Amino acid sequence: MADPDGPLGATPARLVPRGPAALDRVAEALAAGAVVAVPTDTVYGLAVRASLPEAAATLSRAKGRDEATPTQVLVADRTQAEALAAPGTLTGPIAGLLDRFWPGGLTVVLPRRPGVTLDLGGQEDSVGLRCPDDPWLQALCRRVGPLAATSANRHGEPPLTTAEAVVATLGEAVALVVDGGVGGQLASSVLDLRAAPRVLREGAIPSGALLAALGDAGEAGGS
Template identity: 45%
Template sequence: MRIHDLTQDLEAGIAAAERAVRDGHLVVLPTDTVYGVGANAFAPAAVQRLLEAKGRTRQKPPPVLIGRVGTLDALAIDIPGWLRRMLDELWPGALTVVLRAQPSLTWDLGETHGTVAVRVPGDERARRLLDVTGPLAVSSANRTGEPAATTVEEAQEMLGDSVAVYLDGGPSGDAVPSTILDITGTTPRILRQGALPLERLHEFNNTIEPAAGE
């Protein structure tokens, strides 16, 4: 287990994390919301290691972070025009979108039922890492049931030696997680209300339904 201070040597930290991901290990990285724990999205054993580190079952597959909007078409299908306009404006940012996965993808994120949750994070350091690793399966850096980590120290306390490399980017910019928008049903709907309010999403599609109970 190694901790790299990104404020001191960004390139060394990115390189160490890239090697760890390539070797099938877990990394903790800062994002624009809370800290995340990530694994190679195309390495089933690494994704399983992520789920076990969090104490999570395959029934709760992790989202996938990508470095740029242009990668989306390689991972998902049936992307409507209104969503493309939304993502062009709101990505990078705190919006996760659940879409139909490309059927040709050879990965195993868990019981996804043919869907994938995707986000381009607003943190430039996270995108630098994604540019060299490719898509990462990333979940909040915490044990299931515990608060999401907003510092690398909190992440280390919960995840310990299950993570090979910790990237310390200082306190996270926002403790509020991303908003999750599901467009795979008949009507698009919010699964989790997070940093982006429904009113902002309605600027692109006013049929989006709020999260249950709101």
């Protein structure tokens, strides 16, 4: 294992156990512009501050994918999400959907709030938001702000399910890897809500459950 007191960004990455003490170390690394690997309620993820210039490009280089690929944003709560989504977006049926599946394994793609100029890849007027069902990760987002994130793996390969595997595979590109035990193998489901609802990726939540919940929320809102 790498020296835990070695310089930030040393090779291989430093492995730290998830817990209160790790928050300070991870926040420091993120503030310095580093890529960190964190456990989530779905798969291990690579993350940088969403406000970092070239955030999406930095993550894409770390995992070897096209820099134009859209990057999701992890938020601590609905308040952080509302600061990034277009005004009035998180209301009605969408609010009902989030009441049911947030925190959890659902990423919603929404119109972006005017004036939010984050580098997230993809279309500049859209944003993919997820509130993870992980108190430690929510606390990190409260500490440093929303995080641009992607699954921890080489592009085109299966998600890595342990911190040790992340160190072995991606250690040169990652400053810190937070050990949260064995992770899942399914990433979040991605639901595009910019127009007619469309499932872009079926993951932790089945597509049918998402669309049914959205319909139920719409009926409840109209009753």
